[in-house]
Amino acid sequence: MAESIRNRKSELEDDPLWHKDAVIYQVHVRAFNDSNRDGIGDFQGLTEKLEYVRDLGATAIWLLPFYPSPLKDDGYDISDYHNVHPDYGTRADFGQFMREAHRLGLRVITELVINHTSDQNPWFQAARRAPVDSSKRNFYVWSNTDQKWPETRIIFTDTESSNWAWDPVAKAYYWHRFFSHQPDLNFDNPSVVKAVLRVMRHWFDMGVDGVRLDAIPYLIERDGTNNENLPETHQLLKHLRAELDRDYKNRVFLAEANQWPEDVSEYFGQGDECHMAYHFPLMPRIYMAIAQEDRHPVVDIMRQTPDIPESCQWAIFLRNHDELTLEMVTSKERDYMYQTYAADSRARINLGIRRRLAPLMQNDSDCIKLMNSLLFSMPGSPIIYYGDEIGMGDNIYLGDRNAVRTPMQWSPDRNAGFSRADPQRLFLPPIMDSIYGYEAVNVESQLRDPSSLLHWMRRILAVRKTSQAFGRGRITFLRPGNRKVLAYLREYGEEVILCVANVSRSAQPVELDLARYRGRVPVELLGRNPFPPVGELPYLLTLPAHGFFWFRLAVDVEVPQWHAERLAREDLPVLVLFDGWTSFFRDRVVPWRIRMAEKIRAQFEQEVLPRHLESQRWYAAKGEVIKRAKLTDYVQWSVGRQSWLLPLVETEGGTEAATYFVPLALAWESTDEERLRALAPATIAKVRQQANVGAMADALADEPFCRAVVQAIAKRVELSTANGKLRFVPTEAFTGLAGESMAELAVGRPQAQSSNTVVTLGDRLFLKGYRRIRAGVNPELEIGRYLTEVARFANCAPVAGALEYVGNDGTPMTLALLQGYVANQGDGWTYTVAYLERFFENNRMAAEPVDADAHGAYLALVRTLGQRTAELHRAFALQSGDPAFEPEPVTPDDLMKFKRSVREEAVATLKFLERQIGQLVLTSRQQAQVLLDGQKQLLARIDGCAMPTGPTLKTRYHGDYHLGQVLLTNNDFLIIDFEGEPARPLTERTVKHSPLRDVAGMLRSFNYARWTALRKVMQAPEDGARLAPLATTWEPQARGAFLEAYDEATRGSDLYASFEEVQGLLQLFELEKALYELRYEINNRPGWARIPLEGILALTGLIQAG
C-alpha cells in the first residue's frame, strides 16, 4: 500500500501553482458512464473514461457531489459527508478512481458543501431533537419567528417564499438560504467547525487535490446585515486555509461565490483564503458580447475585475450544471439575454437560462468555437462542462436544472452508449432529437471525424498548453476602432499572446495598435504560420464571421519570405550632399569642397554602407560587424535624366574581405516624389542637398534602373569605370525572351534572397543582381548560357543576358543575370513539406492504416523530377566542343580520390563533432555518441562502397541540388540556381565531377523534408508514435520513385555503364553530403543536427533506417 501511494505521488508534478495552468473538466458521476447496468453512472464507469478526459487536454477533473443524499438538490443536500452514494459505488471504487486519475496526471476536485446539509443528515436529526441552546441543537440556526433578518434576499425565487422554515419536531423555525430541505449549518458553533474540518481531512487524506467550497458567502449570519460576505466568514475561511496549509501540499480551495468581482476577490484574502474563485459575471457577458455584437460587455467587466494575489487564480466557465445565471447583469441586459437566448420561457429558471452551450449558440459551430476560444484565452483556468466538448444538447422539458444533466453521449448505440441498462431505468433519458440527439452527436463519431468539434477542442487545448501566458499572463485590452472586434494581449514574462475575436455575424476588418511590439512577428498558434511583422502602421487583420486568431508575438521567428517592407526605416542616417554623386569623390569637386567631399565619403563608407550591408539578407558574414565598406571601383551611369552609382564595395573588418555589388539610386522629393515613395523600403540613407531632400536607395528597387539595365543589355552598352569596364551582354535568346515592348514591362518589387536580389519584369524577364561578387564568371551564367544556347535544355530558366565587370587586369566578374521569367507554383521544397504536413495532419487522428498508394500523385511528380534530373545530366554529357563543358571519363584514379576525400572528410567531421558535442541538444548528443563510437563502421562503410568497373563520366553538374532548387510548374519541374554552393570559391564550383553528387543531394533533401514536416506538425510527444511510422514509409517510396525514373532516363547515355553498378558511388556521395550537412548544422543550427546524424547513422547501418 505504501508502495502504491509513493507511486501515485510520483505521477503528479510537485507544483503548488498547478491551479494556475489548469484546464478543469466538470463531470457528474451520475451522468458520465454506467458500468453496472443500473441506469446510473458510477465511479467504475468514470474510471474507465478517464483517458478520454486526459486526451481532451484537461488537467483536472471536478466531480459534482457524489455523497449519500436524498438527491432533492442533485446531491448538494448531503446526508452523510464521509461516504459515497451507493448508486455511484463504494469508497473503494472512489479510491481506485483517484489512483487512476493521478496515474493519468489528472488532479481531482470534489465538492465540500458546508453551508448546509440535507434535512436527512444525522446532524439535523439530532439537532431538532436536542434541547434548545445545546451544542447539538446549535449545529443549525434556529429562531422562534420567521421575520428575523428580513433584509436577506431569497435565492430560489421560483420555489421558496422565505428563508425560514417551520420544523414541527423542534417547534422552531430553521434558517435555510436555499431549499427548505437544506438547513444552514451554524458556524458560530465551534463543534460545527470541528466537524467540517474532519470532513475536509477525510477527503484530502483520500488524495483529493482540491475542494470546491459551495455557497460560501452565506456561511455566517449577523443581525442587521444582508448575511452575505461577512467579515466573520472570511475569518472562518482563513482558519480552514491555515489547517489545510499545515498538513497538505499542492491542494486548493475553489470558492463558489456568486458575487461581483470586487466581493469575490475578497475570498482570495492576501493569498490566505481560497486559491481559486469563480468569475461569475464574466460568463453572461461573453454571451452578451456575441448577442449584441459588441465587445463592450467583456471589456467592461474585465476592467472592473481587481487584481488578485500572485498565487490565486480565477475559475472561468461558459456553462455548468446550474442554469446560466443572470444575477450578475442588469435587468435590461437580462431581458436582452432572455430574448436572445431563451425565447421559449421553458428555458428560463430562477434568474437564468437552463440550456447547454450548443443550443444557446443555435448549434453554430463557429460561434461555439469562438466562445470556447474566448474562454480559453481569458485570464483564469477554464472549466469545461461535460458534453460541451462535443456540442451536446439539452432537454428543457425535464424538471429543475436536469435539462443540462442528461447522460453523456458516447456512441450512437442504445442509451447513447452511457449504459447497457433497460432504457427505462436511466436516471434521465438521453437527448434524442434529430439535431442534438445521441445518434447525431456522440464521442465515437466525432473521434472518427477529423473536423469534429471534439478534435478541434483537443487541438485548441493542446495549443493553450504551449504557453503559460494563457493561464498566468497579464491581460491588456486593445481598443481598435471597430467595436465588433475584441482584441487583447496576454503577457507573461517575455511571452506575448495576441487574441483577436470577431463577435459579429459578418466578416470584420480591424486595425490594431501594436506599436509597442514593433518588429515582432505574429505567429498564428493553430497553424503556426508567421504573419507579416508588426510595423509602423496599425496592424490590419480581417476576421471571418465569428472568427478568432491567437498569435504569439514572436521575436525568434523569421518574417515570411514573401513579405516586402513598404515604409522606410525612421532611424536612417542623413548624408548632406552638395553635388549629387560627385560629392563622394574628392577629385571631382571644386577646390573649396574637397574637405567636405572627404568627410562625406568617410561617413558613407564607415557608417552608411556598413550598416546597410549588415542588415541585408544577402550579407554573407551574418553577425560580423563591418568596419569600413570601401568603394574599390565605381561608375556613375546616367541614362536620360536619371543617374546611378554602380560601385563595387569591399568590406573590411570581418574575418575575410569580400566584394559586394551595391548599385545605388538617388531620388529627390522636389522632382520625383513617386519614385521616392517606391524606393522607401530600400532606402539606405536620407540625403539633403541645400533645401532639397531625398533618399539614396538600392537601385534594384528602382524601376527606371531595372529597365535601363535591360535596355543596356539589349544595346550591348559598355561603361568605363575607374579601374575597369562594365559590360552589358545579351545572349542569342535575348530578343525572344524580352519581346518587343520592353519599356512597358511592369517592374516588380525586389526580393532579397540569400546571396542575391531578384526583380521580375512583367512575366517575361527575371533580373537577378548578385551581391557577393567573386572573381570569375558565375557558373549560373556559364551553365545557363550553355544550357540555353548549346544544349537547349528546356527545363531551366533561359539566360537572356548579363552584366559583367572586367577589371583592368582582365578578370571577369558577373554582377547581374537576366533570365527568362518562368511562371511557377513555388519550389519543390515548400511543396513537399506542405504536402507532408497535410498528409500527417490528415492522418494524425485517423485510426485506420494508410493506403498503400496514398502517395500516388506525389510519387508521379517525383518520377518527373527524376526524369528531368536525368535529362539535365544528359545535357551536361553532350560532346559540345567547349572545354569547360566537355565530359571526361572517370579514371580509377578519380574513384580512389573520391573515396579518399570522403574518408578524410569523415575523419575531420567526427573530430569536429567530438569538439562541438556539447552544443547539441540532448537527443542528438546520444546519437552523436553512437556515431563517434561507430567511427570504425563508418570508415569501413566508406571503404566498402563498391566502385563501378564500367565507364562513367565526369561532367559539369548542378552542384547544390536539392528540392529547393526545382520549381514546380504544371506538374513539371524547372531546375534553377546553377550557382553551386555560394560559400565555395568559383574555381571549386566549376570542377567536373560525377553528376551522381546531384542525385545524392536530392536524396538527402527527401530525408530533410520528412523531418522538417514531422517537426512542424508535432504538437505533443505522443503524436510522434503515430506520425513517425508514416514518415518512415514515405521516404523510401519517394527515393525509390526518383531513382527509378532517373535510371530509366539515363539508360542509353554514356553517363554510366549501368545504374546498378554505380549504387556504391551514389551511397558514397550521399554520405559525403550528410557529413557536409552535419558540419553545417553544428555551425549554424545545432538544433537540427539530428537530421544529418540520423542520416549518417542509417547510411552506415548503425541504426535501422527511420
Place this chain on the structure above:
Amino acid sequence: MEKVDMLLEPLKAFLAQVGIFLPRLALAFVVLIAGWLLAKVIRFAAVKALRAVNFNVLTEHAGMDAFLRQGGIESDTTDIFGALIYWLVIFATLVIAFNSLGLSYVTDLFGQVVTFVPKVIVALLILAFGAYFARFIYNSVVAYCSNVGIQDAELLGKLSQYAIVVFVVLISLDQMNVGGDIIRQSFLIILAGVVFALALAFGIGGQRWAAGLLERWLPRQNKDGE
C-alpha cells in the same frame, strides 16, 4: 714692331672682349638651360598642384574646358596655366641671360613680356572663377525660379549667366590692358542699347497698364489739389 703692335692692338682688344664675352655667353647658355629645366619642373609642379586642388574640376564646371575643346584645343585650362608659367620662367631666364650678355634692349623687350604673362595668368584666373560663379548663379536662378514656378527659368538663368560672363570677360581684358577704351565704350553702347530696348519694350507693352495706373492716381491727386 710698333706697327705690328698697332695691328695687334685691336685684335688684342677684340680677343680681350671675346675673352670677356665668351664666359658671359657660356654663363647665359648655362642660365638658359637651367631656366629651361627649371621651367619644366615648375610647369610640372604647377600643373600637379593645380590638379591636386581640383582646379581642373573648377574650370570644367565653369565650362572653360568645353569652350577650349570647341576651339580645337586638346589641352584643358590647367595645361594652359602650366604653359603660361612655363613661358614665364623661360622669359625670365631669357631676361637674365640677355642681361648678362648686356643686351639691354632685348632685355627690356623680354622684360615687358615677363610682366605681361602674370597679367594673363591673373586674367585667366578671373575668367575661371568668374565663369564658375556665372554657372553657379545660373544654377541658383534656375532652381529658385523653378521652385517659385516661373516658366522661363532656364532662359532667365542663361541671361544672368551670360551677363556675368560678359562682365568677367571685360574685367579680364581690362586686367590685360587689351582693348581699353574701345571695349569699354562698346560695352556701354551695348548696355545702353539693351536698357533702351527694354525700356521701349516695357513702355510700349505696358502702355495701357501705365495709363490705367495714371488714371487711378491722377483724379485723386486732383481732388487732393482742390
